[in-house]
Amino acid sequence: MPTTKLSEPATPAAIAERIRDAILEHRLEPGAKLTEAQLCEVFAVKRGTVRQALSLLATEHLVDLEPNRGAFVASPSLQEVHEVFEMRRIIEGGVIERVCRDQGGQGAAHLKAIEKMIERERKAFEQRDFRSWIRLSGEFHTALATLTGNRVLCNCLAGLVARSTLISALYESLGRSPCSFDDHAEIVEAIRAGETARASDLMARHLESVELKMLDRPARGAADLREVFGA
Known part of the structure; x- marks a missing residue:
């Protein structure tokens, strides 16, 4: 299997982005071991670069770093499910109030762009492009938050949405995203x-x-990282 080609240089941030996408698109399941040696081979980098990438993902709660065992895709508990969604309800309730209050001017154009995103989400589902569907279902929430103009809020919500998608990978099978595009449209x-x-x-x-x-x-299940990130 050919190694993944990244633009030079293969930075920790670029590798972290590839791993993040694989997690959020359900190509890497929760609990999957992220073997440093395989990642070095796949991305054609040294071990130090891979470790920096994994550290970045650990700060986002997407990867667990366990002493003497290595790195694993995070496996959120049911308690974390409740806590993450409690925070999302608080934050996204505020987003709705702010967006409704500030609507006007360019607001209509921005809402139109979000409506087009929902149509892409619906089309991805109809075409059984489940990876795109999952990604777009999360992007709806972050796109709505950008209308507030509050970068701190957007960064906070983006992290929660990423963790929600990881939770979805743990508790839902691929092709059964719990996030409804009909709800989004409404x-x-x-x-x-x-x-x-x-x-x-x-x-x-x-x-x-x-x-x-x-x-x-x-x-459950081991991951072949060469297959996940292969060309």
């Missing part, structure tokens, strides 16, 4: 109509539904 419709209370309620119910759909079925 939320945007309420925002566009200026119905703050309805939009907030729809978002809260959407996130509660996503949390409840997470089934207690931990994923």
Whole structure:
């Protein structure tokens, strides 16, 4: 299997991005061992570069670094599921209120772009492009947050959405994303109509539904990193 070609130089950030994408697209399951030697071979870099990349992912709670055992894709507990979604409900409820309050001017154009994203999400599902569907379902929430103009909020939510997607990989099988594009469309419709209370309620119910759909079925299985990242 040919090694993955990255633009030169293969930086820790670039490698971390590739691993992050593989996790969020369900190509790497929770609990999968990230063997340093294989990653060095796949990305054609030295061990120190791989370790820096894994450290970056550990700060995002996407990778667990265990002494004397190595690096593993994180396996969130049910308690973490509840805590992550509690935080998301708090933050995204604030996002809805802010977006509804500030709508106007360029707001309509931005909402139109998000509506197009929802259509891509729907099309990916219909075409059974589940990896794109999963990615787009998370991007809906982060795209909505960008309308607040608050970078700290956006960075915080992006981390929570990434952890939610990891949780989805643990508790849901590929092709069964719990995040509904129909819900997304209804939320945007309420925002566009200026119905703050309805939009907030729809978002809260959407996130509660996503949390409840997470089934207690931990994923298992080793990963062939050459196959995951191969050309």
